[in-house]
Amino acid sequence: MSSQRTVRPRAIFLDIDGTYADHGLAPEAHVEAVRTARRNGHLVFVCTGRPLSMVPGHILAAGFDGVITGAGARVEMDGEVLKDSRFEPDVAARIVETLDVHNAAYILEAPEALHGRTGVDRRLREVLGPVFAGRPQHDGVLSTDVDPLEDILGPMQYSDDLRSVSFAKISCFDSPVPLTGLMHHFGPEVGLIPSSLSALGDRAGEIYMAGTHKAVGIQVVEQRLGLKREDIVAIGDSANDIEMLEYAGTGIAVEGGHPGVLAVADRVTPGPAGNGVALAFAELGLLT
Structure with a gap:
């Protein structure tokens, strides 16, 4: 009797610049990886240091389950703003x-x-x-x-x-x-x-x-959806990604990224030119 391997649903949080895209350019493999993972029952979120006003529509067009912007200052899901912090x-x-x-x-x-x-x-x-x-x-x-x-x-x-x-x-x-x-x-x-x-x-x-970073935004989503921390995956390359990779059950750094990101990562993947997000998704079993 043959058995079908199942993978528990994951929640993946993707940095944009240097991770999902290179200066606004997302490779086709990354777009398709996001869509395939979501079809397979996983959740995929943008988690960027950019403010929402600076996130291009063509990036979001791939389809995401929510958007964390301002490095954790703002969280939106299904059209509902769950967090919007500003300086006093x-x-x-x-x-x-x-x-x-x-x-x-x-x-x-x-x-x-x-x-x-x-x-x-x-x-x-x-x-x-x-x-x-x-x-x-x-x-x-x-x-x-x-x-x-x-x-x-x-x-x-x-x-x-x-x-x-x-x-x-x-x-x-x-x-x-x-x-x-x-x-x-x-x-x-x-x-x-x-x-x-x-x-x-x-x-x-x-x-x-101070005290606001991407992991704070992830925690808002985690609490809203009842996620398990071990099922959270984060992929990033810059200094503002350190906390989210530390917090995630699986933290993935981009090759050549900030030393602090590489130091806390569980694994490493290529940058956008090497379709690194798609490769990481495949290695985690999110695409099958």
């Missing part, structure tokens, strides 16, 4: 004032939009243009042209005074002084991790609400 207004104003005094180029990240000071787009083009130069822009799978710089600047709204803006995270791309030297101005409610664009060095980074 006094803390937000203090951060903005400090960055402005030091002439930093930054973006305030909110689910509704990205916010920047008037003219910051010109400075970002100068700083990021060389970083993105020569990277592919055509997505043959989705038949769309993706400009990584416009991917950032597209959702931007500009103002001369950002002190009253509500936001969950800040991406700083260019500071005349290392960001670590500004942390004492921000206060204990604020954390800092390196930018995923490592070429920008210590004058760039992501400023976030």
Whole structure:
């Protein structure tokens, strides 16, 4: 008598940049892996440091069971927002004032939009243009042209005074002084991790609400759905993925990722160019 092997349902949480996609470009194998895993009864979630306003529709078009954005600050499932955390207004104003005094180029990240000071787009083009130069822009799978710089600047709204803006995270791309030297101005409610664009060095980074990270967002989903921690899978490559890989029952790092991610991972998979998400899904038995 032959028996059919069964695999218990899993919940998989995928980072976008450098994991599921490369600067907005998702390989066909990753799109199909997500769809196949969901057909097989597994749950697949986006879990990204990007705010919702910066998650392209063509990425979500693969079909996901929920979206965690802002590195755990916001959680949405089935059209219901389960979590939406922002900096307290006094803390937000203090951060903005400090960055402005030091002439930093930054973006305030909110689910509704990205916010920047008037003219910051010109400075970002100068700083990021060389970083993105020569990277592919055509997505043959989705038949769309993706400009990584416009991917950032597209959702931007500009103002001369950002002190009253509500936001969950800040991406700083260019500071005349290392960001670590500004942390004492921000206060204990604020954390800092390196930018995923490592070429920008210590004058760039992501400023976030202390205690908020991707594992916090995963826990919201876990509690809502009654998931078992051992059935949670997380795949990521950057510094903001460390907590979620630590928390997951199975943590998978992308080859060449941040050393902290590699240190906590249970296994390693290739990046998007090597269809790493699809390979990891196959190895976990999610596609059969």
